Amino acid sequence: MIVTVTANPSLDRTIAVDRLRRGEIHRAASDRVDPGGKGVNVSRALVANGHATRAVLTTGGHAGTELLDLLGEAGVPVEEVPVSQGVRSNLTIAEADGTVTKLNESGPALRPTEIEELLVAAIAPTLDRPASWIAGCGSLPPGVGPDFYALLVERTRNAGARAAVDTSGPAFAESLRARPDLVKPNRDELAEAARTPIATLGDAVRAAQALRDQGASAVLASLGADGAILVDAAGVHHARAPLAGPVASTVGAGDAALAGFLAAGGAGPDALAAAVAWGTAAVALPGSIMPAPADIDLAAVEVTAAPDPDLVLR
Ligand SMILES: Nc1ncnc2c1ncn2[C@@H]1O[C@H](COP(=O)(O)OP(=O)(O)OP(=O)(O)O)[C@@H](O)[C@H]1O
Numbered sequence: 640m641i642v643t644v645t646a647n648p649s650l651d652r653t654i655a656v657d658r659l660r661r662g663e664i665h666r667a668a669s670d671r672v673d674p675g676g677k678g679v680n681v682s683r684a685l686v687a688n689g690h691a692t693r694a695v696l697t698t699g700g701h702a703g704t705e706l707l708d709l710l711g712e713a714g715v716p717v718e719e720v721p722v723s724q725g726v727r728s729n730l731t732i733a734e735a736d737g738t739v740t741k742l743n744e745s746g747p748a749l750r751p752t753e754i755e756e757l758l759v760a761a762i763a764p765t766l767d768r769p770a771s772w773i774a775g776c777g778s779l780p781p782g783v784g785p786d787f788y789a790l791l792v793e794r795t796r797n798a799g800a801r802a803a804v805d806t807s808g809p810a811f812a813e814s815l816r817a818r819p820d821l822v823k824p825n826r827d828e829l830a831e832a833a834r835t836p837i838a839t840l841g842d843a844v845r846a847a848q849a850l851r852d853q854g855a856s857a858v859l860a861s862l863g864a865d866g867a868i869l870v871d872a873a874g875v876h877h878a879r880a881p882l883a884g885p886v887a888s889t890v891g892a893g894d895a896a897l898a899g900f901l902a903a904g905g906a907g908p909d910a911l912a913a914a915v916a917w918g919t920a921a922v923a924l925p926g927s928i929m930p931a932p933a934d935i936d937l938a939a940v941e942v943t944a945a946p947d948p949d950l951v952l953r
């Protein structure tokens with residue numbers, strides 16, 4: 640079983656417009672609501688592919704009730720931590736050419752007791768059934784200190800599971816000191832952590848290696864249209880896959896990629912290939928719909944050991 644922990648889940652509203660024009664009224668070509676938050680999406684992708692998971696998340700307010708209803712409809716098993724303020728709503732504006740603009744709320748402030756309840760709930764599923772991974776994903780809402788993921792990694796290790804972290808900023812930097820088994824930065828997060836732009840594959844590999852030096856055992860760095868790299872004790876691998884059709888929405892592609900990686904064992908080039916297959920499948924689907932087996936083409940993924948460091952990223 641793979642447990643996901645989302646301190647700041649969301650209702651993801653997606654409004655499709657032909658083209659976004661600042662300052663103007665737009666009429667939606669279509670709209671949808673998906674359950675959201677990075678860990679929630681990882682669990683949704685795992686369920687869509689028949690893998691055992693449990694999504695640990697905070698809930699509150701009417702949005703929290705709607706989020707739980709949507710997760711129930713999707714068959715996602717949930718470990719709920721009720722909190723006093725309501726779950727946030729995040730808005731995506733999706734343009735016809737595939738451009739997405741995201742407006743994310745900061746989320747409800749958590750009290751110290753609620754933070755501790757969330758950490759306890761994160762480990763609770765392992766009391767019934769062993770967990771291979773506990774993945775802490777997404778931004779932290781107000782009131783939660785940047786040591787949250789470091790604490791989660793420590794408690795994960797004590798519970799006998801492996802720890803994955805997908806976040807950004809100070810919470811990401813602090814998580815490294817607890818030595819997570821896996822981190823999943825995207826290109827922006829790599830650049831932020833390395834304090835340098837990532838223009839080439841070599842830049843990405845160097846930044847990932849720096850994260851390993853700071854404590855991460857393995858780094859799965861997703862690079863958008865350029866696929867993903869895995870940097871671990873065995874070396875460096877790069878994987879990418881052609882996109883079969885137009886980009887529908889990149890929202891949640893990184894979460895689908897992390898889910899694919901963990902579902903395929905959470906280590907090595909085969910798991911990297913699965914990450915890219917699941918991520919590529921996700922971008923062809925609207926909103927943050929997670930790919931099912933029929934959407935995923937593992938055979939289309941090309942994996943390279945010792946890739947060209949001079950490859951310029953798109
Ligand atoms: N434009 C694209 N074309 C092809 N594949 C893509 C594209 N964008 C993303 N992908 C696939 O999805 C994976 C994850 O994408 P990305 O690096 O954008 O994640 P992310 O920024 O963490 O996403 P999010 O935070 O929205 O979940 C990539 O590794 C790649 O396999």
Ligand SMILES: O=P(O)(O)OC[C@@]1(O)O[C@H](CO)[C@@H](O)[C@@H]1O
Nearest residue numbers: 649675676677729743777778891
């Ligand atoms: O604000 P955060 O926690 O960084 O990101 C939240 C979010 O943008 O991430 C998911 C896509 O990865 C969405 O479901 C959700 O709206």
